Amino acid sequence: MSGFDYLMARGNPKTPATSTADSFDAFAQAILAKRVQITITEDMTKEQRRAEKRKLYWFSPPTQQIGQRRIAANMAPCAFGGADIDESTPDAIRALTPVLKRYSVLAYQTASNTDTVPRLRIVPEYSRPVAPAERSAVGEAVEALLMQEAGFTLASLEGEKAKWTKGDDYVVFDRSVYGAQSYFYCPHEGAKTAVYEGEVIDVDALPLPVTAPKTQPATSKAKGKKSAQQAAGVDFDALSASAPDEYTIADLRSALWHPAMLRKAFDNAGWITQGYRLASLKGTEHEDEARQLFIDWSVTAQEAYEDDLTEVAAKRWDETLEAETTSYRAVFLDAQALGWENEATKRAAARLQPRIESRDNGLYYVTPKENKQTGEIEEPAVWMCSPLEVIGRGTDGSEEYLVLSWTCNARKVTEAIPLCDIGERDGWRRMKAGGLNVTTKTGLRAVLGGLPTTARQFDPLECGKNYRLAARSVHHARWRDHRYAVQTCDFLRTLRHRTGLHRQRHRRELA
Incomplete structure (x- = not known):
């Protein structure tokens, strides 16, 4: 698409029509050609005003593909912008007009314009197509360029309303229109319009963003609220x-x-x-x-x-x-x-809470941090061990244990380890002996040692008959040479039911 492709429609169609202009002047003339007669008076209700405005055509940046919906994810770059002056003084507009004439700009009165409170829409030409993600920053920078050249100072920023002042005169911009998919109404019949053929705004040479001054502390409860x-x-x-x-x-x-x-x-x-x-x-x-x-x-x-x-x-x-x-x-x-x-x-x-993540090559300890300069959440991750699965937690009546599983040399290894050994030297030795790679860092081992203690219990209400069979088997089980030996196949049958493990022989040690 060219830089002067755009959407134009009336009402709220889900897939607005895409149009193309050969130049910015042709684009501006296409907008002016869509003027519609409407009537807005000061005694109208807001609903009546909106009903009149819905008669107007509107335009916006194009979508990436013809027929797509006008949502942020679908928008394409374009070489024009848009700004709305929601409120101003007459002298402020007179001070701004010579600046607008210096640039390639379409400007026209909006439907809510009055002689005492002028309202203006500004559509500037850009030196290059601006990507959707850039539109907000570029829109604010163009606003700053025009107002600073006109001698105004940014006085306040409340929500999305930016107020610029020069003595007793002021201009209020609505920054919500700088969004990727924002649209603008075409002028109504009778609106004053102007197409200025000045310099194209160089997007890559715009001034830095302007920061509004801090507001004073509230002096009353009402203001404080x-x-x-x-x-x-x-x-x-x-x-x-x-x-x-x-x-x-x-x-x-x-x-x-x-x-x-x-x-x-x-x-x-x-x-x-x-x-x-x-x-x-x-x-x-x-x-x-x-x-x-x-x-x-x-x-x-x-x-x-x-x-x-x-x-x-x-x-x-x-x-x-x-x-x-x-x-x-x-x-x-x-x-x-x-x-x-x-x-x-x-x-x-919650995003800033440390967490343990399971990835293809193992368990990682993630400690999110906010970048003070960019405001983005960074998530550095440190490897702790090779892939490890916590199957569950149980007891033989006298001691708690954990059933852990991992893969070593394409072989599934399953261990029932006494809970008292988890996080201790004996526990790490057994897991490493079984082929589990574990970090040597003491601090990370402490974190890893605390992970399995949150494993779910083998709940009788959850497992039903299979659990009770397993419980009877566990009652007759014993620890031998630091390994948990099960006398019957019932417990293994339960594990197979819950985890997909396959029993290879009638009597087996979880090793």
Whole structure:
């Protein structure tokens, strides 16, 4: 695909049409050609405004293959960007316009624009196709380039709203549109537009990211609570990827079913707010699950309404709900403020816990650590021993033992070792004598020695008759020369049933 391939559609088709432009100017003209007449007034409700906006065409970066759904994993590189000014002062736009003229940019008023609060969409041309993973960083860098050249300073960053100021004037950018699969509405009929034929923005020469100043501590309880909620949102974003993952729907269900969140389903304003947030998952692989989640959550308030809430919620989702300036992550922010424990936080904590992993060439001790510079979780692993299987734990009535199994020279070795020898010199000597390779590091041996003690017991309720036969056999068994000798084949029959081991003779030592 060329750098000016793009998706363009109206409404919410699952597989939008792919179009191609020979140049950035042709791309800009294709966008302007899709202008539609809509009417938005200040006295309209949010729902009425959204209904009007749904009449507009929209465009986005292309997918890797024609006919794919517009989700992050399917997006392809493209040589254009997009930025939304959600709020500004008239003088701020006048100060920014000369800077826009220096670059190859399409700019136009959005449908919510007013004379007192201008709102603008900026579509810049890039010097090269930008990969989906780069789009967020490049979008923020282009924002910084334009605003710094116009003499503005980044004053604050709350959630995804970046506020730049210059004296009494300000511009607020919505950074949520910098996502890999983000789309932009085409201008409406009557919107002021401009195509500037200046310099193409050099993606590889953009300024470094700008950091917003730290906010002052809250001076009242109300402000403190708000700051805490914002911090909780930032924490969640830091723990989750920019795109939804395999945990998203389960986490949303957990959050929405928190008792305080369930009460919101009874309140029409709270109900529709959560609906718009969930609608941000439209166009992703989670769309169908999100729709069902909204319906299920809505039905929890059925007792308070005569209408069938299954039908009401389904119709609202299909015909009305469409996220524009919100995200499903706001559900987590709400729930956290009401006492819900963030599931992502639990997973992050679990990821940092040391663990033992079984791999093809043995057992490894993994000690996860967070890289302070990149924020990524690194998982260094140290080899402890060759592949080892803990079959189970049992007793002969007087002493506990563990049944361990490993392979030596293509031969299956199974040992029943007294629990008191596990982690001790005698235990290591027996395992090494049986062909198990074990680390020489004392610290790792201590870790390895503690592993088998968590093996499950041979539970009579679990094993039933086979266990009882084995128990009777074990009762007559004995230790001999540090090896556990079983007098009958019943115990081995149980092991074969549980592990696939094959009995080779009637009387056998587990050696």
